[in-house]
Amino acid sequence: MRMTDLIERASNAVDTRRVVDLTRALCGVRWDDPQAEGPRAEIIAGALEQAGVDVHIADVVEGRPNVIARVPGEGKRPPLVLQGHIDAGIYPSGWTRDPDDPWEDGGKLYGGGITDMLGGVAAMVAAVEAAPAFGPLPGDLLLHATMYHNGSGLGAKYALKTEGPSEGYGICGEPSDLDIHTANGGAFKFEIRLTGTSQHVSRMESAVDTLGPAVAVYDKLVDHRFAHEAEARLPDLPRLLIGELHAGEAPAAVAESATIRGDLRYVPGMNRSEVRQEILDIVESVTPDDVGRRVRIIGLHQPFLGATAGPLIDAITSAQTRILGSVPRVTNELPGQSFVTDAADLVAAGLETVVYGVGSWYYAPDEWVYIDHLAGSARVYLAVAALLGADS
Ligand SMILES: [Zn+2]
Numbered sequence: 432m433r434m435t436d437l438i439e440r441a442s443n444a445v446d447t448r449r450v451v452d453l454t455r456a457l458c459g460v461r462w463d464d465p466q467a468e469g470p471r472a473e474i475i476a477g478a479l480e481q482a483g484v485d486v487h488i489a490d491v492v493e494g495r496p497n498v499i500a501r502v503p504g505e506g507k508r509p510p511l512v513l514q515g516h517i518d519a520g521i522y523p524s525g526w527t528r529d530p531d532d533p534w535e536d537g538g539k540l541y542g543g544g545i546t547d548m549l550g551g552v553a554a555m556v557a558a559v560e561a562a563p564a565f566g567p568l569p570g571d572l573l574l575h576a577t578m579y580h581n582g583s584g585l586g587a588k589y590a591l592k593t594e595g596p597s598e599g600y601g602i603c604g605e606p607s608d609l610d611i612h613t614a615n616g617g618a619f620k621f622e623i624r625l626t627g628t629s630q631h632v633s634r635m636e637s638a639v640d641t642l643g644p645a646v647a648v649y650d651k652l653v654d655h656r657f658a659h660e661a662e663a664r665l666p667d668l669p670r671l672l673i674g675e676l677h678a679g680e681a682p683a684a685v686a687e688s689a690t691i692r693g694d695l696r697y698v699p700g701m702n703r704s705e706v707r708q709e710i711l712d713i714v715e716s717v718t719p720d721d722v723g724r725r726v727r728i729i730g731l732h733q734p735f736l737g738a739t740a741g742p743l744i745d746a747i748t749s750a751q752t753r754i755l756g757s758v759p760r761v762t763n764e765l766p767g768q769s770f771v772t773d774a775a776d777l778v779a780a781g782l783e784t785v786v787y788g789v790g791s792w793y794y795a796p797d798e799w800v801y802i803d804h805l806a807g808s809a810r811v812y813l814a815v816a817a818l819l820g821a822d823s
Contacts, residue, residue: 437821438753441814444561447806451540453478453560454553454805455533457517458542468578471517471549472496475556475576482560491578491589499594500574502562508570508820509599512782513559513812514587514773515552516580519544525796539799546790550800551604551808552576554789558812565813569820570599580773584732587773591780600743600819601777602812604788607767609751609804611744612786613737614664614763616696618771619706620730623648623714626723629680629687638685642678644718645689649673651717652693657709662698664736670696670769692729696769699734732771737784742819747787750814755807759787766792787811 456474460467472488475498479486486500498517504510528534530543542549559574573596577586605612625648627639657669673693679686695706711726718724738744744761751759770792777784789808790800 434749434818434821435753437817438750438814441565441750441817442754442810444565445557445806445810445813447802449560450554450557450806450809451535451802453556454540454545454550455542457549457553458533458545459531461531466494467519468495468517472498472576475517475552478556478560479574483563484559489593491586495578497578497586497590498574498576499590500559502559502568502572504568504570504572506570510571510573510596511599511816511819512573512575512596512601512777513555513604514575514577514601514777515548515555515604515788516578516586516773517549517552517576518579518581519547519549523794523796527797535802538802540802540805541797541799543798545800546606546793546798548605548788548790550790550805551606551788554805554809555604555812557809558816561813562816565817568816572816577773582730584773584776587776591776595780597781599782601774601782601784602743602815603772603774603777603784603786605770605772605786606788606790606792607786608791609755609757609787609789609808610760610762610767611747612763612767613739613761615735615768615770615772615774615786616665616668616670616698617734617775618730618732619695619697619703619728621693621695621707621710622727622729623691623710624725625689625718627685627687627721629685632683635685639719639721640685641689641722642686644722645676645678645691647717648691648714649676651713652710655713657695657697657701657706659698660700662700664763665698665734665768667765667768668696668698669701697734699736703728703731733775733779735772735775735778735784735786737774737778741783743783743785743815746815746818747785747811749818750811751807754810754814755804
């Protein structure tokens, strides 16, 4: 069958209202609760069971499952994995309506967690759900809807370790606004702890303050250039943010302890020990010797460097061009460059991987996706599964 016919058939196999309904159902589960992974997994598995897809819910830790589904193909190519996380991200306040009750307006669908990335997951589920009726695919189509991206990416790592595959293709459906991302930085989350002694303002000379030193550390660190070899595909990294400073107990008492937490988005080649030492050197250079200092790296995401050309990018480009009438850009500009994704784990498992999904990297109240992009991305996912390995 000709490529354009395959794309047309895949496009016709996905129903826009169905993608919207799946998204609404996933966003309708209480969105500020990480344990909502369980109810979301039930929604996904229920839909796929209904469609006759082989699907499993696997608890990674109690009550926090992955959903793994497989549509067997004809074995003409290795598997294609559609991967997305079912925990939702950081939530700003200020919604004009209930984020747990998604709504449509002007071609947009609004809902809590819809961009990162419940809309993307729903599009992937809709593609897999439509696959049996579409007919035989050249190779297996897998869904990894995974728990606990925020923090460690545990769900994606566990799924790949226990289920495979170890070759083939991966699409991580994080919000790329339908661009194709082939790289993003890693992340070191760090914590600096300063300890001193407290006294009332009347005896402050005999205390060891930590708040002043903590501010000095902040000032020095935000201007620091970390040692690294530039990565041409990640030109805006490394990039550091200090997001937390906690110190002191009372207005009239010297701050006995201070804690600073931050996040360094880094390029390949930078390592945890050296980064920690660099931070410690700064802390020691700007704090008095009688202040206790401790630096820990408390979180780690690996950077992602994927292929910049090949059959996967070709298939996405052909499908989107035909289905949505727009050519996806292959780009790693900000903000995508400084997000962390599970794409690094798909690459580590041996898969040719890109990030491609609906919506923008954007945390704000009243977050939304275009409904035609949402449904279009589901159509593209199924079309890519049909194109990869097809006889041309
Ligand atoms: Zn995400």
